[in-house]
Amino acid sequence: MNFKREEAEKESELRPMEPLDLTRVHSVDDLVRAMARTAFTGRQLGEAADVLEAMAQDKDCFVVMTLAGSMMVARQSLIIAELIDRGIVNAIVSNGTLITQGLAEVTGRNHYRVHDGSQAEENLDDVREVMAQILARWDASEVMCSYKLSHVIGQHLAEHGEGRGILRSAYLKGVPVFVPAFTDSGLGLDVALNNRLRESTGHHKVRFDPFEDLEHFSATLLRQERLGIFSIGGGVPSTWAQQFGPFIELRHRRMGENVPLKRYHYGLRICSEREANSWGRFAPTSSSENGRFGEVFVDATVGLPMLVASVLERLGKGKSHANGNRETLKPAKSKKKARRG
DSSP states (O other), rough: OHHHHHHHHHTTTTOOOOOOGGGGGSSSHHHHHHTTTTHHHHHHHHHHHHHHHHHHOOOTEEEEEOOOOOOOTOHHHHHHHHHHHTOOOOOOOOOHHHHHHHHHHHHTTTESSSSTOOEEEEHHHHHHHHHHHHHTOOOOTTOOHHHHHHHHHHHHHHOOOOOOHHHHHHHHHOEEOTTTTTTHHHHHHHHHHHHHHHHHHTTOOOBEEEEEHHHHHHHHHHHEEEEEEEEEEEEEHHHHHHTTTHHHHHHHHHHOOOOOOBBBSSEEEEEEEEOOOOTTOOOOOTTTTOOEEEESSSSSSHHHHHHHHHHHHHHTOOOOOOOTTTOOOOOOOOOOOOOOO
């Protein structure tokens, strides 16, 4: 009878749940694995860890991480920097607060507890000072876009900043950082004010072209064999990163370009609400492409640390994950080549 039940479960892909036994939990990964055999959000978190581990272990998977909300103010930046440093995350798409708050953090300023977190005015003063130095040196003949500016800021932090941070790690690992809604940030206002200052003193303004970000992001992903997306929240960063598939499809269908049609093979999202899968952005799990996806409906400040800690434990147990030596596209002036040309 037991044999028949096990066979029926196997055929129907049903897996029995198990009580979470804390006497058998000795690490974060033990807990997350045990949660995968329970229900509701606990099971979502456990299954999500399997997806993130699969992305990290897939030597041919290029992982894009999207960030919405104030993850820097919430003090989650070192987790993201760790993912970059270990070669698990290969590109970042974020809102503008990542750069503004990340600059303040790496320049030695703190965020303080006021309700859910805030920055002191001195932090923004430091950001303005650093940005003034960077923008003053920007050659007006060089078209600006977010990934180029992020690269220059990361270089500045690597040479002059103290401590770890996302932009510093991204620069050192050759990971491009894209900010699709650039003008919707304090940093965007800094660039706008700098242009007004240039104009008032008889200098040429810097031209900002967001389509350079789109083209560079697309060129980067087109060079990869498989793609993964790891989203914290939704919003513009998530939807912009997912537009890659439709953009390539339209270039193929409308423009007649000979480009390979690509979509994300892995998808992982930590958010408080569901998001529809449309426009053929993801490979179906039932196809030969064998897509793998997970969603966790939980506060990212709870889900992200547990998820990443669990996977890092797994990778540290004699498993050298394959993505540590990936090369990614850097700004046009860099001599470093793409991982796959």
